[in-house]
Amino acid sequence: MTTRALTDPQALRDLIESRLFAFPKRHFLASQDLDPPDILALLDLADAFVDLNRQTTKKLDILKGRTQVNLFFENSTRTMSSFELAGKRLGADTVNMNPRTSSVAKGETLIDTAVTLNAMKPDLLVVRHSASGAAELLAQKVGCSVVNAGDGQHQHPTQALLDMLSIRRAFGHVDSLTVAICGDVGHSRVARSNVILLNAMGANVRLVGPPTLIPSDADQWGVEVYHDMREGIAGVDVVMMLRLQLERMDGAFIPSAREYFRFYGLDREKLSVASPNVRVMHPGPMNRGVEIDSEIADDLSVSLIQDQVEMGVAARMAVLASLAARLEA
Amino acid sequence: MLKQTQPIALVNARLIDPESNYDGPGSLIVADGVITQVIHSAHLPSGSSDLKVIDCDGHVLAPGLIDLRVKTGEPGAEPKETLKSASLAAAAGGVTSMVVQPDTDPVIDEPAMVDFILRRARDIELVHVYPAGAATKGHNGKKMAEIGLMHDAGAVYFTDVEHPIVNSKTLQRVLSYANGFNALVAHRPKEPWLSEGAVATSGEMASRMGLSGVSALAERIALERDLALVELTGARLLVDQITTHESVSAIKRARARGLEVFASASINHLVFNEYDIGDYRTFYRLDPPLRSENDRLALTDALADGVIDVVVSNHSPAPAEDKRLPFSEATAGAIGLQTLLPALIGLHHDRNIPLIDLLRTVTSNPANLIGLAAGRLSVGAPADLVLVDIDAPFSLREKDILSKSKNSPFENRTLQGKVELTLVDGRIVYQNN
Numbered sequence: 001m002t003t004r005a006l007t008d009p010q011a012l013r014d015l016i017e018s019r020l021f022a023f024p025k026r027h028f029l030a031s032q033d034l035d036p037p038d039i040l041a042l043l044d045l046a047d048a049f050v051d052l053n054r055q056t057t058k059k060l061d062i063l064k065g066r067t068q069v070n071l072f073f074e075n076s077t078r079t080m081s082s083f084e085l086a087g088k089r090l091g092a093d094t095v096n097m098n099p100r101t102s103s104v105a106k107g108e109t110l111i112d113t114a115v116t117l118n119a120m121k122p123d124l125l126v127v128r129h130s131a132s133g134a135a136e137l138l139a140q141k142v143g144c145s146v147v148n149a150g151d152g153q154h155q156h157p158t159q160a161l162l163d164m165l166s167i168r169r170a171f172g173h174v175d176s177l178t179v180a181i182c183g184d185v186g187h188s189r190v191a192r193s194n195v196i197l198l199n200a201m202g203a204n205v206r207l208v209g210p211p212t213l214i215p216s217d218a219d220q221w222g223v224e225v226y227h228d229m230r231e232g233i234a235g236v237d238v239v240m241m242l243r244l245q246l247e248r249m250d251g252a253f254i255p256s257a258r259e260y261f262r263f264y265g266l267d268r269e270k271l272s273v274a275s276p277n278v279r280v281m282h283p284g285p286m287n288r289g290v291e292i293d294s295e296i297a298d299d300l301s302v303s304l305i306q307d308q309v310e311m312g313v314a315a316r317m318a319v320l321a322s323l324a325a326r327l328e329a
Numbered sequence: 330m331l332k333q334t335q336p337i338a339l340v341n342a343r344l345i346d347p348e349s350n351y352d353g354p355g356s357l358i359v360a361d362g363v364i365t366q367v368i369h370s371a372h373l374p375s376g377s378s379d380l381k382v383i384d385c386d387g388h389v390l391a392p393g394l395i396d397l398r399v400k401t402g403e404p405g406a407e408p409k410e411t412l413k414s415a416s417l418a419a420a421a422g423g424v425t426s427m428v429v430q431p432d433t434d435p436v437i438d439e440p441a442m443v444d445f446i447l448r449r450a451r452d453i454e455l456v457h458v459y460p461a462g463a464a465t466k467g468h469n470g471k472k473m474a475e476i477g478l479m480h481d482a483g484a485v486y487f488t489d490v491e492h493p494i495v496n497s498k499t500l501q502r503v504l505s506y507a508n509g510f511n512a513l514v515a516h517r518p519k520e521p522w523l524s525e526g527a528v529a530t531s532g533e534m535a536s537r538m539g540l541s542g543v544s545a546l547a548e549r550i551a552l553e554r555d556l557a558l559v560e561l562t563g564a565r566l567l568v569d570q571i572t573t574h575e576s577v578s579a580i581k582r583a584r585a586r587g588l589e590v591f592a593s594a595s596i597n598h599l600v601f602n603e604y605d606i607g608d609y610r611t612f613y614r615l616d617p618p619l620r621s622e623n624d625r626l627a628l629t630d631a632l633a634d635g636v637i638d639v640v641v642s643n644h645s646p647a648p649a650e651d652k653r654l655p656f657s658e659a660t661a662g663a664i665g666l667q668t669l670l671p672a673l674i675g676l677h678h679d680r681n682i683p684l685i686d687l688l689r690t691v692t693s694n695p696a697n698l699i700g701l702a703a704g705r706l707s708v709g710a711p712a713d714l715v716l717v718d719i720d721a722p723f724s725l726r727e728k729d730i731l732s733k734s735k736n737s738p739f740e741n742r743t744l745q746g747k748v749e750l751t752l753v754d755g756r757i758v759y760q761n762n
Contacts, residue, residue: 211562227509251465251472253502259475282704 006051016052016060019045023322027139027146030155031196039164039200044317046165049314062321063092068124069117070096070159071138072149073110077283078150078309079159083126086316090324092124096140101282110134114141123327124320126150132189145323147316153187159283160193162315164201166307167238170279173204178275180226182208183242183264184253186215190283191242195221196231208232209264212253213244229264234273241266241282244291257290267293271302279304336360337380337755341371342385342716346392347689348705359712362754367706375561385716388749391688393456393713394670395695397486397593398569398641399513400662402733403449405434410646410733412446415666416455418731419521422667422758423715423748424642424702426457426696428532431468432490438463438474440482447483455758457713459485459699464514465504467523468492473503480512482628485699488515488569490668491616493551495521501558506565513566513699515593518552518619527617528657534603540657545620549575556590570643572598572617574627591698592636595643596665596672601738609656612738615643617663631680632690639698640690642669646734664732666667667725668739674719674746684719707732712722712755721747 006012007120021041025033034042052058068087070313072080080096087094099113108116110129117125120142125146132152150156167174179198186193186206198205205223207214219225226232233239249257261267271278280296281304288294297303337359344355344367348540351694356373358366358380368374373382402409412429419427426705429446431437437446443460450458463474476487487507493516494500500516507514524543529535531542552568556579560568569575571592583590597615602622606613613619631637645662652659665672673687696704722745727735750758 211509212502216505216562251474253473253508255466255473255475255477259478262481263477 009055009057012051012055013060016045016101020062020325021045021050021322022326023319026326028149028157028319029135029139029146030082031157031160031193031200033157034197034200036200037127039161039197042161042315042322043168045322046161046311046314046318049317050311053310053314058089059091060089063087063090063324066092066123068092068094068126068320069122070094070126071113071117071128072096072098072150073127073129073134074150076150079128082309082312083149083316085313086320087124089313090317090321092320099182100217103175110137112139112326114138118142118144126321134322145327146318147323150187150189153192154189156189157191157193158312158316158319160197161319162308163194163240163281164197164312165311165315166281166304167279169200169307169311170304171237174198176204177237178204178206178235179238179240180206180208180236181240181242182229182232182266184244184248185209185212185218185242186213187245187248188242194240195223206232206236210254229270230273233270236274237278239266239271239274239278239280241280241292243283243285244287246287249290261290265289265291265293266296268295271296278302281305281308283308333397336365336379338373338380338382339385339390339714339716340373340382342390343387344369344390344706345685345688346706348549348693349707350685351706352755355390356601357706357714359579359714359755360517360751362712363692364706364710364712365580367708374647383750388716388718390714390716391686392692392706393715393751393753394423394691395426396424396642396644396666396669396691396696397428397639397699398430398431398595399427399644399666400430400646402646403433404445408733409648412449412458413453413455414731414733415644416450416453416458418664418666420751420753421731422750423670423717423751424456424666425713425715425753426459426668426701428459428461428485428699429683430490431461431488431612432492435482435623436463436467437461438466440475440478443479443482443484456753457703459483461485462487464489464501464516465494470494470496470500473499473506476503476507476512477510477615480510486513486515490733490748491517491519493517493521497554497558500555500754501562504564504566505562508562513565515569516555517569518555518571520547520550520722521553523547523550527618528614529606530603530620532603532621534606538606538609542617543618544571545624546575548573548617552576552579556588559583559588559590560586566591567639568592570595570598570617570641571637572620572628573624577627577631580636591638591641593641594628594632594637595641596669597643597663597738598625599632599676600672600680601625605738606656611652611654611656611659612663612740613660614656614661615663629676629680629682632676633680633686635686637690640669640673642666646732647736648734653738662761663736663738664734665733666735668744670715670717670748671744671746672739674717675744677719678745712752713754715748718747718749718752720745723747
């Protein structure tokens, strides 16, 4: 949206102010919580936060007095620090909790943890959990807004939002682009969230991977399914690679890492059939030499992978700010 | 492979080509290893010259046989059989392409092993040898083998041979993963617990002989699961040997539901029945065991009806030390490369099954299943041919057996149908006398 970065701090603050809006729901649990106008509004707001984050003084007071708890049952350095920075830059008091190593180990259930936390009166609760539906369950039990930062194999909606932001900033638009999501779609919450947002934004979505890693009913998701990577990425504008968990490479879902790289690893040769302006994305962390060749990952003329990390903070700031705006309304 | 030097004309033959459904007089011209002319007349058009002419004397000239299930001992058990000795037996039996099984030592479960077999066969320069690859690593039934890389290296299908994949989830993943490469999976319908320790089909015969038996139904139990997994995955499956009338019905039902299921049968189960084990002769100790005469007749009917797509020799060499043992201690299996064609022709004579339908199961059907250009008499196809005198009777003597292991159940039996000439890529690899 912004073509030229605003450098005047006051003008930037006014711009952010003018783009602030109330999130359409109390919680952000899944991509389908957003309708296309909401997505556009969030992306516009996030664009302004990108400019803010590139200034020396990055601090605002939109969330001043608010308490944000980052509750990560599953380890994730990059997502947790992204949410923590987003909250801090908006002026919130942020607390990180990693219950895997504390009370859960002592036998506390998810609902007990929720009730305990709720008594501490947080305003925003950012949750990551290894079980699908965990964020939804927590949302039913607490009085604050819940942001799903990844629940099992279900969804990771802020990742999809930051991916939309990265794509829109690279191409100027998302609609009518063809996006191939490649790899372990079956176990990927990132893929599920992205398919929904990309479809809502009017992109053409393809899923590429071996049949053991693509759900058998994926053809009903409004996507085209390919098992041959060269066919799947032919002419596409964006190749979105997914991380393959190491434990899935040893014969259960695919025979070996070397076979996976040969048929589904992204290298120069396979990428040559994509559009000449193709951009490559990866939610990280990458398995170099398994799903992606370093030559591609590190080539800044095609790789958006570093941008994605930067956009992550801005997109999460947009989500947190608009959820807080709703709390006030 | 060495290419032939001089063009050959095979004249005055009875051509049988299941692919084009032609059974009638004809001649073929072969040059540079391929069929260059198919003439539906016993004689050449005038003006043909510079050809080495072979008069077929009215005998049957058909595509060379493609045997989808052959075991040798190479690598790992060369005293049993080598790729060379099996190739010699194949050539003498009119088999011009054979698919060797991956249950060797080491198991063919990675692309370098596939390449090893292909290079050995190229050096031997007799018949075409294609490896099948393992479906799971070391046939362990747990972890998928490198199906994609082996497929690229030249493995023609994937199987765990005599080790059925017990874990249904593993088989489901093997089927759907292979399907992504359009690779064919073969799987034996063998219920492992019911089959444990059994050396015969349970019934009056096995009881009387005091042999531990397995019910013929055990095959169907395993088969029905495999068919359900085919339905679940939408993959193709070659059912590796059916032997009972129950299995024939199950295959028919699966096809009626639209499943892409193919079925093979071994020549042994089409020719012999459980009474052949009567004098404890271990050459009839087979796996799956020989079945009742009812089952055998149902199989021959299924063959005539096209329910059975492929007939295999299930060539399984076992040396004397593995067979000169009490029946239940002997190694299962029989050799069959040299007798596959005469035994099939026997079914034509005994059961009146049209020769063209019998030949279809060892030529065009297996060729189409694994994607070979051979197996048909058409211009441009490899000149892999067999000339056979279908009426000539003979008796197989031990000294005539070219395999290193001599465990043939056809030994000293009268067979009808003598291979006169075998060509591979236009080269003569076997000639009678």
